[in-house]
Amino acid sequence: MKEKNLQPKNRKYILAKDFRRNKVLYLMVLPVVAFYILFSYVPMSGIIIAFKDYKPMLGMWKSPWADSWGFGNFLEFFSNPFFGRILKNTLLISLYSIIFSFPAPVMLALLLNEVRLKKCRRVVQTVSYMPHFISLVVVCGMVRQFCLSDGLFNNLFQLLGVDSVNSWLQIPGAFRTIYVGTDIWQSMGWNSIIYLAAIAGVDHQLYEAAEIDGAGRWKKLLHITFPTIRPTIILLLIMQVGKTMNVGYEKILLLYNSTIYETADVISTYTYRKGLLDFDYSYSTAVNLFNSVINFALVIIANKISSKVSETSLF
């Protein structure tokens, strides 16, 4: 009884003492906390408009609830004919990225590590980082130029005997290849750094021991180098799978046009158009929320799988 009575007082005392001691620290962290509240938590609370029929005049909180117990916007999205299309496009672009973009830096890192011509290694390494430093707007500007009827792609294909087309960015079937291809070009070198770092950490005695046992280059690569980077690969793969539904709008907005919506329109670009061009705020937020929920579930599932398969996991 006595202790129970003391506890609240005690707690207050501890709080006061902590505050007195760390006043300056709390003063320091105040703008940081304010930033997170103003620019992360207030927008998060705005997700409520996904369940409402948002009217700018009434504001977020006073707008009426959407029909079907607040789920009207979601039902509208699921019955929309574009639902299947943008879901498919999002999944396919992610799938292609996982199949083609993801292994590219691993292979580059292994190649760079294996090659014994050091000068070649240094030059290619430096050069392969360069595209990372070119802004997305400029990269997409370059791609637009290459895709023109008298652009680089048509000129290249002519040498190979492929017929020219008017503009590669008007061909729905070419978009995913262009998207993933430029992605590999821009990020392969940069993303290889992390693998090279992991490879650099291998104990050289392991290689020496393997050589004594008669292991050749291929065996060393397979049984020493690759296992060292495997945890890194798995970790990055989980993060990549977690981003499956998260195909960003920036690059697609810079590249697509209405003639290739069929393959290029993804959930995020649809959200952008519905929200900021058609001013259908509630509907757009609902689409976005649906996306985030699936996304979060994917991160959890990917993590579960990886912690079963290996000992690497995110949380």
Added chain:
Amino acid sequence: MNKYLKNKKWVSWIPDVIMAAILLGIGIIMVYPVLYEVFVSFSDSVQFVRQRGIMVRPAGFSTLAYEIVLNAKPIWTGFRNTILVEVIGLVFNLTLTSFGAYFLTRKNVLWKKPVNILIIITMYFSGGLIPTYLTVTGYGLGNSIWALILPAAMSTYNMILLRSYFSTIPDSLAESVMMDGGGHFTILFKIFIPLAKPGMMVMLLYYAVSHWNSWFSAFIYLRDVDKAPLQLVLKNMFAEESTELLKLINKFDNFDSLQETVRAAMMVVSTLPIVCLYPFLQKYFEGGIMIGSLKE
């Protein structure tokens, strides 16, 4: 290689030669698109339109595209606005990030865990495009460069990065400053920031690059053309049938053919400063990736 031929070990070099060839191919693919834009920018526009096959040098030679770009007011306004956002933005970035990172490395702070949780949650959940847009414009930041600065005032990833640099600094240093009557600001500015210089440098570069590359917030928040940062100006110039671009070139007879050479010159002018700088900064960037990967 001759030495190895003599030793009859040349067979063992075959894989190396193949790998070197593949790497060389990769190197060419990495460089050529950029080189191509340089060639186009120096080309005579009429000859460029007619040229076919792989370009290995400019088609003809002309600096007209550069004259047009360097006299283009929107490009210079864009540069000015970007630098403005960079300078103000970086002041906010560095202050908030070092304060946050310092706070998270302190011991015996009762509210550290709640603050940490508050921050971690934002890495997994966010408001999404529309709620963020409505919030930012609701604060009255629409059509203001503050809409580019304040919502990007700090990045959680960079703060965690800096925290791992800070956490390598021994506690005894902070304690000795406390002993001499110094406070937390003294510790942070006199000890932590100077000792974590590589970390601060990495952070500065990451933030600088993200401000430099950012165009979408400017695109959705700004209405006035003269406030647009460089990337947004470029985006408008690269758009199909860009009126901004036509304004610059419509006084020339062959303005239709000029479009692509002028665009290429814009790419070169806007990218050159960074591509020239990056080999010198490469080690800092790499350092950031290493530390980041350790913490993951």
